[in-house]
Amino acid sequence: xxxxxxxxxxxxxxxxxxxxxxxxxxxxxxxxxxxxxxxxxxxxxxxxxxxxxxxxxxxxxxxxxxxxxxxxxxxxxxxxxxxxxxxxxxxxxxxxxxxxxxxxxxxxxxxxxxxxxxxxxxxxxxxxxxxxxxxxxxxxxxx
Amino acid sequence: xxxxxxxxxxxxxxxxxxxxxxxxxxxxxxxxxxxxxxxxxxxxxxxxxxxxxxxxxxxxxxxxxxxxxxxxxxxxxxxxxxxxxxxxxxxxxxxxxxxxxxxxxxxxxxxxxxxxxxxxxxxxxxxxxxxxxxxxxxxxxxxxxxxxxxxxxxxxxxxxxxxxxxxxxxxxxxxxxxxxxxxxxxxxxxxxxxxxxxxxxxxxxxxxxxxxxxxxxxxxxxxxxxxxxxxxxxxxxxxxxxxxxxxxxxxxxxxxxxxxxxxxxxxxxxxxxxxxxxxxxxxxx
Ligand code: SF4
Numbered sequence: 001x002x003x004x005x006x007x008x009x010x011x012x013x014x015x016x017x018x019x020x021x022x023x024x025x026x027x028x029x030x031x032x033x034x035x036x037x038x039x040x041x042x043x044x045x046x047x048x049x050x051x052x053x054x055x056x057x058x059x060x061x062x063x064x065x066x067x068x069x070x071x072x073x074x075x076x077x078x079x080x081x082x083x084x085x086x087x088x089x090x091x092x093x094x095x096x097x098x099x100x101x102x103x104x105x106x107x108x109x110x111x112x113x114x115x116x117x118x119x120x121x122x123x124x125x126x127x128x129x130x131x132x133x134x135x136x137x138x139x140x141x142x143x
Numbered sequence: 144x145x146x147x148x149x150x151x152x153x154x155x156x157x158x159x160x161x162x163x164x165x166x167x168x169x170x171x172x173x174x175x176x177x178x179x180x181x182x183x184x185x186x187x188x189x190x191x192x193x194x195x196x197x198x199x200x201x202x203x204x205x206x207x208x209x210x211x212x213x214x215x216x217x218x219x220x221x222x223x224x225x226x227x228x229x230x231x232x233x234x235x236x237x238x239x240x241x242x243x244x245x246x247x248x249x250x251x252x253x254x255x256x257x258x259x260x261x262x263x264x265x266x267x268x269x270x271x272x273x274x275x276x277x278x279x280x281x282x283x284x285x286x287x288x289x290x291x292x293x294x295x296x297x298x299x300x301x302x303x304x305x306x307x308x309x310x311x312x313x314x315x316x317x318x319x320x321x322x323x324x325x326x327x328x329x330x331x332x333x334x335x336x337x338x339x340x341x342x343x344x345x346x347x348x349x350x351x352x353x354x355x356x357x358x359x360x361x362x363x364x365x366x367x368x369x370x371x372x373x374x375x376x377x378x379x380x381x382x383x384x385x386x387x388x389x390x391x392x393x394x395x396x397x398x399x400x401x402x403x404x405x406x407x408x409x410x411x412x413x414x415x416x417x418x419x420x421x422x423x424x425x426x427x428x
Contacts, residue, residue: 003192003195005185005188005192006185006188006189006191006192008189029178030176030177030178033173033178033179033180035169035173035178035180035181036178036179036180036181037181038181038182038185038188038189042337043337044337044340044341044344046199046337046341046342046343046344046345047337047340047344047348049192049196073196073199073344073345074196136195
């Protein structure tokens with residue numbers, strides 16, 4: 001219950017065009033005010049519960065993304081925001097692009113769109129919280 | 144017994160009051176930004192979540208150091224409200240702050256290091272003001288004991304306006320408000336991300352949050368003392384002070400550490416030091 005009420009997220013911009021990033025930040029503005037649900041954009045993997053990725057994965061950011069994910073404490077979920085992060089989108093065939101975030105990390109929630117709309121992003125976060133709860137329940141059952 | 148009760152009450156209730164204050168702070172901040180803001184109990188949800196995250200320390204020192212940070216801060220506040228010597232309170236308060244610095248220095252992250260260094264600068268900047276405040280309180284009321292000062296009925300604020308203004312300035316640092324939240328900010332605009340807590344997560348961060356609640360109540364207790372001759376006035380003054388701190392937090396960008404340090408010392412010297420000198424020069428008591 002407490003996990004669900006305090007989602008702190010880490011936002012990482014893979015190789016996005018910045019379109020999705022602006023929309024992520026829009027979620028925190030007065031119109032959408034994601035802090036109503038306790039969402040904090042922490043910028044620090046050690047404090048984060050949700051990893052929010054925008055943009056596609058390429059050979060350079062692959063290691064960075066893995067590293068960030070590894071630093072996050074369990075339980076954690078990954079959100080791929082925008083069509084670039086979901087599949088690579090129109091950049092999928094570029095020589096330097098590996099594809100979507102699921103090429104390197106276990107993605108839990110996909111938020112499509114180019115750019116993904118703030119409503120869709122908030123919806124994605126809410127869904128991710130459900131997954132987070134499931135993961136915690138599974139971890140506790142294992143114990 | 145008379146000393147024990149307020150001390151115990153502080154130890155038990157300060158986290159509660161501090162958490163609620165933090166919740167109200169976030170709502171008021173949000174309203175200032177034309178947002179709705181989180182629920183009042185959000186800080187408690189956050190801390191409960193952090194505890195449920197378990198141990199994520201990068202070394203075995205961090206957690207015990209954070210625990211000492213908490214215990215010494217609670218001790219400082221218990222001493223203060225229990226009627227201990229205010230000078231002793233300031234020393235224990237500083238020791239508590241140093242434990243957090245030590246916890247940050249114990250990790251290898253450069254961000255954590257920068258945060259710890261900045262925290263040291265904040266301690267350095269705030270210390271003279273606190274000590275002068277203690278000296279001034281003694282000069283006016285003839286005591287360094289919370290209850291004796293309050294009972295003396297001395298209108299500290301009338302004789303020590305300079306010291307109070309200086310304390311207000313320093314409070315901005317200690318409450319971790321902009322423009323002086325250089326070592327650790329609660330908001331998104333920080334340059335070094337989470338600064339001093341970069342490598343402190345999970346239950347360690349939960350302890351640090353609770354310590355901060357203890358700290359805030361202790362500092363507001365100091366504000367209370369300046370108006371202690373009338374309890375309703377004092378409570379109103381505490382509320383107004385905190386509101387103004389939140390306002391400052393929402394209307395200021397961050398300053399560099401050089402300015403933070405030099406401005407604080409200048410203000411301490413001019414306002415608090417000048418106030419104290421004037422007291423001695425006029426010989427008033
Ligand atoms: S999905 Fe569209 S808006 Fe988002 S990063 Fe890709 S190209 Fe930019």
